[in-house]
Amino acid sequence: MIERISTAYYRLPLEPSGDAGHGSLDTEELVTVELAAEGLVGHGYAYTIGRGGRAVRALIDHDLAPLLVGQEAGDVDALWERMWRGLLYVGRGGLAAFAIAALDIALWDLRGLREGKPLVALAGGTARPIPAYGSGVDLPKPLDGLLRQVEGFLARGYPGVKVKIGREDFEEDVERVAAVRRLVGDGIDLMIDANMGWSLGQALERGGRLAEQNPYWLEEPIIPEDVPGHARLARELPMPIAIGESLHSPREFERYIAERALGVLQIDPVTNGGITPTLRVLEMANQASLPTSSHYTDELSAHLLCASTNPIYLEKHAFALDRYLERPQVVTDGKVRPTDDPGTGLRFDREALRPYAAD
Amino acid sequence: MIERISTAYYRLPLEPSGDAGHGSLDTEELVTVELAAEGLVGHGYAYTIGRGGRAVRALIDHDLAPLLVGQEAGDVDALWERMWRGLLYVGRGGLAAFAIAALDIALWDLRGLREGKPLVALAGGTARPIPAYGSGVDLPKPLDGLLRQVEGFLARGYPGVKVKIGREDFEEDVERVAAVRRLVGDGIDLMIDANMGWSLGQALERGGRLAEQNPYWLEEPIIPEDVPGHARLARELPMPIAIGESLHSPREFERYIAERALGVLQIDPVTNGGITPTLRVLEMANQASLPTSSHYTDELSAHLLCASTNPIYLEKHAFALDRYLERPQVVTDGKVRPTDDPGTGLRFDREALRPYAAD
Numbered sequence: 273m274i275e276r277i278s279t280a281y282y283r284l285p286l287e288p289s290g291d292a293g294h295g296s297l298d299t300e301e302l303v304t305v306e307l308a309a310e311g312l313v314g315h316g317y318a319y320t321i322g323r324g325g326r327a328v329r330a331l332i333d334h335d336l337a338p339l340l341v342g343q344e345a346g347d348v349d350a351l352w353e354r355m356w357r358g359l360l361y362v363g364r365g366g367l368a369a370f371a372i373a374a375l376d377i378a379l380w381d382l383r384g385l386r387e388g389k390p391l392v393a394l395a396g397g398t399a400r401p402i403p404a405y406g407s408g409v410d411l412p413k414p415l416d417g418l419l420r421q422v423e424g425f426l427a428r429g430y431p432g433v434k435v436k437i438g439r440e441d442f443e444e445d446v447e448r449v450a451a452v453r454r455l456v457g458d459g460i461d462l463m464i465d466a467n468m469g470w471s472l473g474q475a476l477e478r479g480g481r482l483a484e485q486n487p488y489w490l491e492e493p494i495i496p497e498d499v500p501g502h503a504r505l506a507r508e509l510p511m512p513i514a515i516g517e518s519l520h521s522p523r524e525f526e527r528y529i530a531e532r533a534l535g536v537l538q539i540d541p542v543t544n545g546g547i548t549p550t551l552r553v554l555e556m557a558n559q560a561s562l563p564t565s566s567h568y569t570d571e572l573s574a575h576l577l578c579a580s581t582n583p584i585y586l587e588k589h590a591f592a593l594d595r596y597l598e599r600p601q602v603v604t605d606g607k608v609r610p611t612d613d614p615g616t617g618l619r620f621d622r623e624a625l626r627p628y629a630a631d
Numbered sequence: 632m633i634e635r636i637s638t639a640y641y642r643l644p645l646e647p648s649g650d651a652g653h654g655s656l657d658t659e660e661l662v663t664v665e666l667a668a669e670g671l672v673g674h675g676y677a678y679t680i681g682r683g684g685r686a687v688r689a690l691i692d693h694d695l696a697p698l699l700v701g702q703e704a705g706d707v708d709a710l711w712e713r714m715w716r717g718l719l720y721v722g723r724g725g726l727a728a729f730a731i732a733a734l735d736i737a738l739w740d741l742r743g744l745r746e747g748k749p750l751v752a753l754a755g756g757t758a759r760p761i762p763a764y765g766s767g768v769d770l771p772k773p774l775d776g777l778l779r780q781v782e783g784f785l786a787r788g789y790p791g792v793k794v795k796i797g798r799e800d801f802e803e804d805v806e807r808v809a810a811v812r813r814l815v816g817d818g819i820d821l822m823i824d825a826n827m828g829w830s831l832g833q834a835l836e837r838g839g840r841l842a843e844q845n846p847y848w849l850e851e852p853i854i855p856e857d858v859p860g861h862a863r864l865a866r867e868l869p870m871p872i873a874i875g876e877s878l879h880s881p882r883e884f885e886r887y888i889a890e891r892a893l894g895v896l897q898i899d900p901v902t903n904g905g906i907t908p909t910l911r912v913l914e915m916a917n918q919a920s921l922p923t924s925s926h927y928t929d930e931l932s933a934h935l936l937c938a939s940t941n942p943i944y945l946e947k948h949a950f951a952l953d954r955y956l957e958r959p960q961v962v963t964d965g966k967v968r969p970t971d972d973p974g975t976g977l978r979f980d981r982e983a984l985r986p987y988a989a990d
Binding site for chain 2: 293294295320321322323324326327328329330331334335357358359360361362363364365366367368369370371468495496497498518520521523524527543
């Protein structure tokens, strides 16, 4: 039986960053959850890129924890449905998905501790190495800073790198992507990410021009509400369209898959509403033979992508939480593996986090 | 310039209520906003049906107020965009829409005070009486209690009444709707509301059977994510399909209108993200010659529906805030009119609210 749920809130400084959709970024918010049941404690978290974290915490403390405390912890699917329905009026996506996710992750961790199995096994996957790519949030960086960041990714052995696009002057995007391609050569995969910054017309034209640099994928060219627009881009542009971090429920993924509006499905168990719905989404991707990747959540995604039949890449994110983890994720030969411990294997280093605790 | 934004939070008791989607309801949450600029104070609010209110307040206090304080108050469209973009990562609907709405409503109120015009005039409408219908949240009520509630609506002179459907045993829905029809006769409009409780197959079959009682509309038969499902219901059922309270942005309404998936468009300036996007939605309804109605927000909707070319009904909601307002909305001959004062005309009676203040 779930006996106690506690949360903590941290404001983690970022080196000045930014992208075409979310503007300038200087703070990452982290809400951690501990969920105690029968002598074990499951750990979960949600993050934001600077706003909404206190609201996520308020949802957990005031609205979701009362729905869980006193319930049996074992049937995670049923508890996820209970949370989803409990927040139906203010939920069905958006911020509610982040709050439900933090608790759902803790419930899966707890289940792993109880069964003595790592998340990858609970998820029905087989632990194996997944290629990782280095991912920058680098739209405001001048070109030389961008190239230095990419050199850092190469030095760490990543077989792929991602850069942001969507600068006010598109010719700068062209120049920057070309410079990165010259730097990395043809043997490295180069992803580009517009963070919803373009109109459909712009995406058609600009995607066509950037295709000259042979990008591995084009991520979030336009707003996620425009599924038919994505379908058209998927048909008319030569590179695959990647999307996922901005979708908050299996229903939203279902529509993208049904309309063949994406070429790479990116999971993020925090923004997608938890591990429970992410596993449903991965099953849908398997059925549709869709390649999968991840967004943020490096540690959890190393487990979850092993439940995919075609996991092409894990994102090693510029905002990764490694410096705040007891055991940072290990990258070997540009690949990561899920942890072997029971549960998610994710434990925060509270000493490292302490300076950033806030109310 | 916006100088100060303050909020308050109340937990208002409801008589035990419920519907097929949201279950049992016993508390309404109210978050009030006061926004001060140049000697004037604009008032706004958001509500929930029991969960998420503290998170709405946290978004306003910590994330949205800092985006507004110091800005010029006059260009409400630009301020709405600033809030929408500021919460893009955790927003694009859901709970963020409620928080943005509370501030947007205060900004429109302030604009009315500055220009000395009531909201209806700012919205481009002409003040006129709008028919109101009595709306119960009565799914758990036994049949005699339901009929007594409907008798109360008739006694107040409403030309229409709404009852909830979606009981576990559908035969009870049939019996209850038939009993209400016998009670009200053929001269009263009878709306029915399933609150997303049915599958598409159920909605097709059950909607067909309930058509025998000649309902004025069928509201929210299935989950709002299923737009093609709504389009099919709109084609195949004889009564109009009504939807709106669960849509959180003009983009979502746009899709419903484009796919002809609704017959009555219901506005709720709180759940729809504020007055700014609601006016865009009403303009879309006008372009599509769609009849309009409202959800909750009785006082604001009396203004906004006057900007519609075909406002068929205002909902007089069982949870209406009248008892907590300085001047409760007046119903005359079953109709309501927008207030004449500058702004929204909505001022909370803080004495009446005081017993329900919470942190």
